[in-house]
Amino acid sequence: MASALLSTSRFHPLQNREVGGLVSNLRSSFYGKVIYNQNFVTMKTNSSHGGRAVVASVLGRRVQKKETVIPEPDYRIPVVLLGLSGGLAYTNNLLPAAPIGLLGLLLLFQTTRVRFVFDAEALEVKVGEQLQDSGENVFVGGENRWKYSTFVNWELWWPNFPILVYFKETQTKPEGQVHFFPVIFNGKQLYDVMVERAGPSKNSGPK
Structure with missing residues (x-):
């Protein structure tokens, strides 16, 4: 844990001396990225109150965590088929x-x-109201959870009345694995969260 230590001995009675603008960046020896920023701003001394230091520090960049998104169920496809x-x-x-x-x-x-279920890192298939684990994929093996970073491409067919969602990922196997799912969820919500988490689709989009 990074820490900052400011030590003062004795200040001469000067009128409002300001020291500012010191910025320190420590870089990780493993990744070469900035992992710690420390800003020392505005240090004032006053003759009547002796030495006083005001230190403000900022540790890293605060990252806003993405919320979990679960598109609502959509019964249009089964109703059309039954009709x-x-x-x-x-x-x-x-x-x-x-x-x-x-x-x-x-x-x-x-x-x-x-x-x-779209969490901060991956798309996962869950079952039931309690969102239980869906187990291993019966067609290609492995768990039904795929990180967005492994998505190669995805499409939503057809935007006006979405029937199928397709995506290809490299997590299951390096050469890429294709998945098809019927759109039994709100198509607009599904499209919006896919764009946000996996990047834009080249050929599909809601009208």
């Missing part, structure tokens, strides 16, 4: 109605429980 399935079944098109209806039911269930 389409019902329409197909009504017209006796049972063969396509069955898989579409099952997909709609699956997404409806997932919308009630799956959450994207």
Whole structure:
């Protein structure tokens, strides 16, 4: 821990002497970055009160921590799929109605429980109201948590009615791993936080 020590012996009775503007930067021998700034400002002496020193120091740069963002669930996709399935079944098109209806039911269930959690460092998939760990990724392995610094690219399809979100990261494997998720969250909130945490997308954006 950096510390500053100012010692004074005896000051001659001068009228309001000011000493200021000393700035000290200590650099880390490991990273070569400024890790400590110390500012000594305005030191005054007064003949009637003896020596008095006022020292103000600033340690490093205060960084504002990013808040955790959880986009709200959005039921539009499962509702559309279930409606389409019902329409197909009504017209006796049972063969396509069955898989579409099952997909709609699956997404409806997932919308009630799956959450994207954007913390200060990474995107993580959680489940349930208590935001429990979702475990290992069943398709590519590894935990369902990816640091923004490993994102290569991401897209939101389609902005007017977002259906899929895609991103590619190098955390799972160095050559890059692609992920696709149905947009069962508020598309605008999802887009805004992705831009803020992972950088802008080249081809997608809300209209």
